[in-house]
Amino acid sequence: MAALATHLSIKEIWSWLEDVPDPEIPVISVVELGIVRDVSLDGAAIVVTVTPTYSGCPATAVIAMDIEQAIRKHGIDEVRIETQLSPAWTTDWITESAREKLNAYGIAPPEKGAACAGALRTRTRIKCPLCGSANTECISQFGSTPCKAHYRCKDCLEPFDYFKSF
Amino acid sequence: MADNPTVEFALRMGDNCLVLGQNVSAWCGHAPVLEEDIALANVALDLIGQTRMWLGLAGELEGKGRSADDLAFLRDVREFRNCLLVEQPNSDFGQTLMRQFLFDAWHHPMLKMLSGAADARVAEIAEKSVKEAAYHLDRSTDLIIRLGDGSDESHHRMQGALDRLWRYSGELMAADAIDEAVVGPGLGDIEAQYKDYTSKVFGEATLTIPEAAFMQKGGKVGLHTEALGHMLADMQFLQRSYPGAQW
Structure with a gap:
């Protein structure tokens, strides 16, 4: 199953993430919110780079879990969520x-x-x-x-x- | 620990946020009005979030395998590096607010300066935190003016709070070799900005800065007032009695 990831296009993974809603404001997705900064492949693993909205926001952990689940749902076993602080998230995104x-x-x-x-x-x-x-x-x-x-x-x-x- | 000034510096920044955040969070459900209850809880949440970043960095650089939680819950009072101001008890709403303002007026320019620090990891935590601190300062400034220049009772309480807490403001700016190593030159600018800003706001709030107040210090090197031990006894109880407990 893990081998699947290498045949995927990054674009396809982004489209999966567009279906992941913000847990507090479910009408918008985590992609629309601007917190998904990068999606890449590292060997067989999918690496999603996420930036927090507010440093103490309790939704951050839930978002990471939701993203992981959304990718695993497509049969991918190796998913890694990385946190990036800089540049700091802005609502302009x-x-x-x-x-x-x-x-x-x-x-x-x-x-x-x-x-x-x-x-x-x-x-x-x-x-x-x-x-x-x-x-x-x-x-x-x-x-x-x-x-x-x-x-x-x-x-x-x-x-x-x-x-x-x- | 003194081998790496960034470890000690991150502990200072993190402990300031942790102790203030823990104290402020005790207001949840007790504030005088609903909007303030929500604001206090939000400010506390931001500060605890910032704590996680600073203590996470301190633990990592220290290299002894201690997490942010380990540092928060398993150090004793003498190992804390927060300034004395943030550990002063909540007391009434006026004292809580004055403590917040005296802190925010330093925290915001300090984080702004740290956003350009030579150490990229310090800079990125500051860059993230400064946006939150801006809202904290905005709120505490507004309330200091409204309550200082308010009713006789609110004015009296705010002046009392300033008289009591001003003596702890000097420690924020009292830089030593550790601050200088991480922040670099420019610490003097923060002191100038602080004086300028606080005197402007207190003027507008019709409050008088105490003259010739002796500035208390010691927190940065682990010499604390009685209040911190009481707060830690409450905050650390669970991890002390049930080591490693999780939910």
Whole structure:
């Protein structure tokens, strides 16, 4: 079975990973999230290089397990997950398709190039994913998961999550 | 351990994150408002994540086969290298917040500088952590100003917290040969930035920095206050009583 890997194309493995959902936000895949940095072959083994979103994110271990399982499901025995810290993950790597899916799911997608630089204390206007209004306010930069901030729409009055720029 | 300054330096960075992260996590379920409960838990989680990277590096470079968990749970108080500030007890929300601000205002510029460190492994941990520290500093700055320049009660508590904790801020910047070996020149810049930033924020928060405060130090070389032993007794209990326990 292990020999199978050598006949595979890297492209095919990437397509398998596109079916692996983010465990916290299942509407987008780990590939769309931008955390799969590389797929390569090392002899008969498939090596997937993953970068963590936040250093303490509890989903990291689950993601590694899900990726391994997704590859094993195709009959590959040798899978190795490697962690790469640099360059550090940024929400700018989240694909366009994923941004649309996030919005439809009720999570405002991250603004590009707006990562917090420390002590800015300025808030970008984030569009409400429910009614589309830009008349919103930040309640807290920290939300239900490390990657989300907590916002409120001042027009439709609904609270919502913002996938914060990072 | 002194053979390799990076080991000692990684222990300092990691122990700062571990001790602060453990203390902050004790607020989970007890914060004054829900949003703060979530924020405190998130900050603690980031710090524990950073701990894993720093102590993982320290253990690996040390070469004695100790993992990040071994270093966190099986060292005694004198072997910890965190600064005294982070081990100060949670006390009230004002003291917790002041401790966080005094730490964040150093941590963020320090990590920024370390992102360009000569040792690539130090640099990549810093590059990852600095993005999280930016959000921590953003939050603690905001709250220091809002509570300092808030009601009489909140102002009084924040000033009390600053009077009590300021004496522990000097140790963050007190560089020795180990810091210099890993960080290189530029440590003086961090001190200048720290003074500039904290005095600006405290000015806006209508808080007064205590004059001529004696700066306490010792944590970096393992001489701690009473509080750390109590915290470790709680944090390490399981691994001490049931060595190797896992779930």
